[in-house]
Amino acid sequence: MQIGETMNVLVMGSGAVGSYYGAILAKSGHTVNFVVRGDHFRAIKAQGLTVESQDAKAYTIKVNISHKPDPTIPFDLILFTVKAYDTHDAVKSMLGSISDNTSILTLQNGFESGQEIQSLIQKGTVLEGPAYTVCTIRSPGVVQQIGNVNSLLLGPVDPKDLDKAGTLTKQLSDSGWPIELTNFPQRELWSKLVFLGPLAGLTSIVPLTAGEIRANAHTLKTIEDMMGEYAAVGNVCGANLASDVVGQSIKTLHRYPANGSTSMAKDWNSGKKTEIEALLGSVIRKAKDHRIDMPITSSIYGLLTSTARINK
Structure with a gap:
């Protein structure tokens, strides 16, 4: 794939983030195939995918959608945005869509997904990085990007793939993504996790918004200590x-x-499966391996997991 070429893209996990960034690529002329289910699928099929953002005028585009990847199509890029707990099954379902030239970009939460994906594939190049954005599915078929935080970083899981990562970064930037290349994606993923893990844990255990957390000295100190x-x-x-x-x-x-x-x-309050292991549990396990105490994080994790067991 050369810079400027039209890409054949698969969005694996077309929730809010996948739909938002996939729509930008489709709008810029790339062929984008969205794997999507439920009400979101039905709304997109009937009316197209609508994107709302405070930085740009809302738009609606007709896109290709399906319930699963087409194994007969080798994709140039797979945008991998499934929930962390679905990584294994999702990768297995898309193996037929991966060629030697396929780039698989995971924007998932946590720090482990890139290595997990790489261990499951025999072809292609795995890239990883954090997405700093707030997106939500406002209603089925309508994705909304909220606030002024919107940026991405991309880097290779294997350092030998840095040149390929650079080429893709330029392609995505030219297509409208707010993205930059990083030589050290794990550092960037951990930097995001320092912010997101504590916020996810605290907002799940108490019904507070980000504004309420930062407005109260006690909760602000609590989240700062968790970040440490x-x-x-x-x-x-x-x-x-x-x-x-x-x-x-x-x-x-x-x-x-x-x-x-x-x-x-949101998933916790809706009784859905959550990414608690990717955002809290995985970090606590690493802390135990290195004999590091995480008293606040461990307490929140323990309360959440105990409540989950009680509610089953």
Whole structure:
């Protein structure tokens, strides 16, 4: 694939984030195939996919949709945005769509998905990075990007694929994505996790918005201390985080939409399966491996998992 060429793209996991970034690629002229289910599928089939954003005029486009990947089509790019707990099954379902030239870009939460995907495929190149954005499915078929936080970073799981990552980054940037290349995607994933993990845990255990958390001295101190716990684990895992990563995360919290929450909190309150293991459990397990204490995070994780067991 050369810069400027039209890509054949598969969006694997067309929730809010996948639908939003996939729609941008479709609008710029790429052939995009969305794997989507339920009411979202039916609405897109009937009316097209509508994207709303405060930075641009709303638009609606007709897109290709299906319930599962077409194994007869080798894709140039697979945008992998399924929930972390569905990674294994989703990868297995799309193996027929991966060629030697396929790039698989995971924008999933947590720090483990890139390695997991790489362990499950025999072809293609795995790329990873964080998406800093707040997206929601406002109604079936309508995706809304909220607030002024909207950026992505992309890098290779295997450093030898840096040139390919650079080519794809340029292609995506030219297509309208707010994206930059990073040589150290794990550092960037951990930097996001320092922010998102504590926010996801806290908004799930108490019914507070980001604005309410930062307006109260106690909850602001609690989330700041949790961020410090995450940063300590990330550094011992080799993330080499910036010395002010907690301070930067607090600044991100202050830029976050005042009425914003997290997808984990929304899933938790709806009784759905959550990404608690990707956002909290995986970090706690790494902390135990390195004999690092995470008292606040461990308490929240314990309360959430105990409540989940009781409610089953």
